Amino acid sequence: MDDSAETVRIGVLAFRGAETTVSEWSPMLDRLSRSRADRRFELLKLDHDGLRSAVADRRVDFVITNPGHYVELEAEFGISRILTLAGSSTVSPDQAIGSAVVVRRDRTDLQSLEDLRGKSLAIVGREGFGGFQIVWGELSSRGIDPDRDLSALRSVGLPMDGVLDAVERADVDAGVVRACLLESMGSRSANFRVLSPQTPSAFPCTTSTRLYPDWPMAALRHTSPALAREVAIALLSATEGTGPGWSVPADYQSVHELFRTLEIGPYTYLREPTLTDLAERYWPWLLGVLALMASGALYTVHVEHLVHKRTAALRAALAERETLEAGIRAAQEQADHLSRLSMLGELSGTLAHELNQPLATIGNYAASLSRRVDNGRLDDDAVRQATHEITCEAERAAAILSRIRAFARKRTAKRERFRPAQVAAEAIALFRGMLAQAPRVELIDHLAEDRTVEADPLQIQQVLLNLLKNAYDASRDQPAERRALQLGMTAVADGICLWVRDNGPGLDEAARRHLFEPFFTTKPDGLGLGLSICKTIAEAHGGRLTATPPETGPGMIFTLTLPDHA
Incomplete structure (x- = not known):
C-alpha cells in the first residue's frame, strides 16, 4: 500500500467486542482495498458514545451501526445511508433484526413477555437497538413500562455476551440480546430459553419481537459523493465469500415509527x-x-x-x-x-x-x-x-x-484467468477476417510469456475488436503508409494495459470530453454506443478506458487498463 494513499475511515459499532468485530468486517475491508488500491481503508471499533463522538468530530467517513443508532445520527448530524446489510439470500434486508428475551432453561415460571412484570432484566444499555429498544417497544404494546413495572433494569454494556453471563449467573431474571446471537453460541445456547418465541417466515432464528431492517452503511456530510458511490459499487458487486453481503438502502420507516411510539431519539420532543x-x-x-x-x-x-x-x-x-x-x-x-x-x-x-x-x-x-x-x-x-x-x-x-x-x-459475467496475448491475437484474426482489404496490425507484446489476468475473455476481446474497428475507420482515408494499426500490451504497477493506436487525423479536446458518452459519435452513420459499452465493460472489471493523443505523430491511442485480481 502506498504510504501517500488517502485513508478512508469506517466506524463500526462493536456490539460483540473488538476481536469479533475485526473478524466480521475484515473481508469487507479487503474487498474495498482491492477495488481501490489508491486508498487505505481503516476500521474503527467503537461503542455507541464513541461512534457518535467520531461522527461529531468528523473522524470517520462512513459508519456501520444498528438501525436505531443510525436514525439518531441521521437526525443529529445529517448522515445518509448508501447500503443495507443483506445477511443471506433467504432473509430480506427489510426484515432482518429482532430481539430475543432469554432466561435460564430451568426458569419454568417465565414463559412470555407478560411474565416479566416485577422481574429484573439485563440490557446492554438504553441506546441498544437490538439490545433493548425493540423489546421496549414490545413491552410498551403490552402495557408494560420497563422503568415502572420491572423490579430492576440493569445495563451491563458492550459486548452483548455480558447479558448472557448475567442471566447464567442468576444476577437477573432475564436478559435482552439480538436475535440469532443465542444460536451462534454453540452448545452454550442449551442453557437458555427464549420468551414468547416466534419463528417468522424465512428468518433462521427465534425471536421475541417483530423484525426491523438490517444495519445500514451511511456516509457523512463531508464524505464526497464520488467516494460514497465507489464504495457502494464495490460492495454491491462483491461475490459470495468476500465478507458481509449488501443491498440497496432499505426503508427505515418502521424504525422511525418505533422511536415515535417510544418518544426517543429524534422524537424526544414529543414528550x-x-x-x-x-x-x-x-x-x-x-x-x-x-x-x-x-x-x-x-x-x-x-x-x-x-x-x-x-x-x-x-x-x-x-x-x-x-x-x-x-x-x-x-x-x-x-x-x-x-x-x-x-x-x-x-x-x-x-x-x-x-x-x-x-x-x-x-x-x-x-x-x-x-x-x-x-x-x-x-x-x-x-x-x-x-x-x-x-x-x-x-x-x-x-x-x-x-x-x-x-x-x-x-x-455477472464469467471471469477466468487467461493470457492477454492469446485474446489479443484472436481479436486481430477476427478483425482482419471481417474486412476484404484489412490493414496491417502490429502486435507489440511487452508482457511476460506466462502473464495472466482475471477477466471475462469474451468481453475483453469485444473491447479490442471495437477499438480496432474504430482505429480502422479513423485511418482508412489516409495514405497507405498511415493505415497500419498497432495493438500493444504493457505491464503497469497494479495490472496491465492493452492499447490500440491509429495514425488518423486524431480528435480535438472537445470531442475527447464526450467520447465515452452514450450516443455521441464522430461518424456520419455511427450509433454512438460502441465506446460507451467498452467503458462500461472496463469499469465492470475494476479498470478504465482512456483516449489520449500520442506524444509524437498523428492519430489517437485508446488504452484499456485491467487490474490484477487476487
Missing part, C-alpha cells in the same frame, strides 16, 4: 412535560407560587396553555412531514419506472450494435463462397474454412445474446 419535570425546571417560580398562590395558579394555567399550543403545532408539522414523505415516495416510484424503461431502450440499442459485427462477418464469408462458386474456385478446404468461421461467428453472436440476457437478469 409532554410532567409535573415533576416542571418542578425540576421551574423550582424558583414554584417557590414564588407557594408565597403567591393566586399568581402561581395563573402562571400554571399560562404554562399549560403554551405547552398544548406547542404540542399541537408539532403534531401539525409532523403530519405535514408525513404528507411530504408520501409525495417523495410516489415520485421515487415514478422515477424507478422511467429508469427501467430507459434501460430497456439502452439494451435494445446495445444488442443491435454488438450483433452487427458477427452478422457482417457471416455475410462476408457467405458472399466469399458465392464468388468462389461463380469463379469455379470452390474446393473442400475453402468450404471447410468458411463454414468454420461462420460457425464461430454464429457462436459469438449467441454468446452476445447470452451476455445481454445475463445482464438483464442481473447476472
